[in-house]
Amino acid sequence: MILTVTLNTALDITYRVRSLRPHATHRVSEVAERPGGKGVNVARVLAALGHDVTVTGFAGGHTGAVLRAMLAPAPAAPVARERGGADTPGALVDALVPVSGATRRTVAVVDERTGDTTQLNEPGPQISPAEWAAFLGRYQELLPGAEAVALCGSLPPGVPVGAYAGLVRAARSAGVPVLLDTSGEALRRGVAARPDIIKPNAGELAELTGSHEPLRATQDARRRGAHAVVASLGADGLLAVTPEGHWRAAPPAPVHGNPTGAGDSAVAGLLSGLVDHLPWPDRLARAAALSAATVRAPAAGEFDGPAYTELLGRVRVTGAASAA
């Protein structure tokens, strides 16, 4: 089982409007709703790849109830994890901790004229000390059964800013590989606790290190404590600096579409390759192909199964293993 932690889960709402104009009234032509928060997105991709996943974090209020109800049904049809392979979808187990506040909504407003998306993110519910303690207990219960754990996304109000550092240390004490995907001060503190992998995007990496030069920033992030750093650089693909070597992985040509969720799919690819004991170049190929297949999918945050299978054979991984 792979464990994903989403402390600030979300009910993701997508609106389509003819053309978004500030100060106007808009008739929404289409409404879509799905469970969200980075770790929930990662779990959905992992389950589609055939992995058993457990989702923890917080959920509350009527939005939390909707989110949990939508997590319950079987995930999307499975796709081959490898070319030629075939799997049944993995189980997606809901181990969210109930809270008295309401799970936040996010609203993505898609302008049909330009294709642009305008995003409105609610802050998330206030987490009480008792709720935080309940989560820590749940996390400790789940860790021994996990092959890997992913700590994903922002912290809701009330959760201490050093939260991820503690969760990283607990995973490492339990001997469970831990991936951290967050930003700002939560990332800064989490990195210092020496996670196995971090997956910042270019902006998060620059904020963490002060450098806008990706290779330098990635190396600096390792010095700050991360064992491996996989930076997602948009159209430039992935840049990985790990104890085993450093690599770049990208599809053969830029992929056009909606980048929402591409980073979460990359995290899912890295975890999938990790628990399948693949060498780094193959993990990166999986992550880059999933990421590109997500950009190419018509619905935001979904990934296109056939595109993934096709891209997996065409992603170019360049770099070298360390001499060690």
Add this chain to the structure above:
Amino acid sequence: MILTVTLNTALDITYRVRSLRPHATHRVSEVAERPGGKGVNVARVLAALGHDVTVTGFAGGHTGAVLRAMLAPAPAAPVARERGGADTPGALVDALVPVSGATRRTVAVVDERTGDTTQLNEPGPQISPAEWAAFLGRYQELLPGAEAVALCGSLPPGVPVGAYAGLVRAARSAGVPVLLDTSGEALRRGVAARPDIIKPNAGELAELTGSHEPLRATQDARRRGAHAVVASLGADGLLAVTPEGHWRAAPPAPVHGNPTGAGDSAVAGLLSGLVDHLPWPDRLARAAALSAATVRAPAAGEFDGPAYTELLGRVRVTGAASAA
């Protein structure tokens, strides 16, 4: 009891953001949620004025459940219907008909920098023929107990565009005074069924009659079937053309603030004056004062009780009763 009909109820969500910019990601600093749809707003104001109100229409899905839960508590503290008067709040009875689709959300995004509001309105649930029939049954049951009925707002998908015409005729057959507040084709057809009062705003009136000259358009709307027309003209107050005479009613000076819900408060004032058997000038004073007190209230769609009491004595009503 006053009956308000809201076929397209809504869960009204208000977001505050620093500055709304298309294509950007926004952190919402404040979230407010309340039951909405024009007839629900009218009912809330009526209950605060001390009237017993029954709310019918449709509600469904998790958003409908939230809306109904929020209707249940006692309404806001009562305010004097007249200067010097004092009432206890009226009962607000939920007689909404459950539907399988989900009640729509509306999202109002308030830009803290400019004070502007950008509105996103979901379309509303698909109403099945069986659900529409269930509503018609409920409406016929409720009519005999009503002193007046208000038909308010847009029609959700699946409800016939001539719906309001039928509801107007049923009310008139039952001898219950009926006010219609809608727009477009639903208004055009509803007017032809000869409602006692319509309350269009300037845009709705122009769309109905083709005339942008308020007095001419108001007279034309009467010729189309409405017994009385009360046009709400924003800062210019109310213009009423009725069988008893024609009047204008406005506060002594323009009121600044948020006009959301001002029209619904005017409808509540007209109904309140109607069931209290006030002459037209006093009904209009009540409607204009409530409308202005709504513009002046800090929260969108609420009305400021003390401001209402104060404005009620200062609204200027000019015009004349008919010679008949």
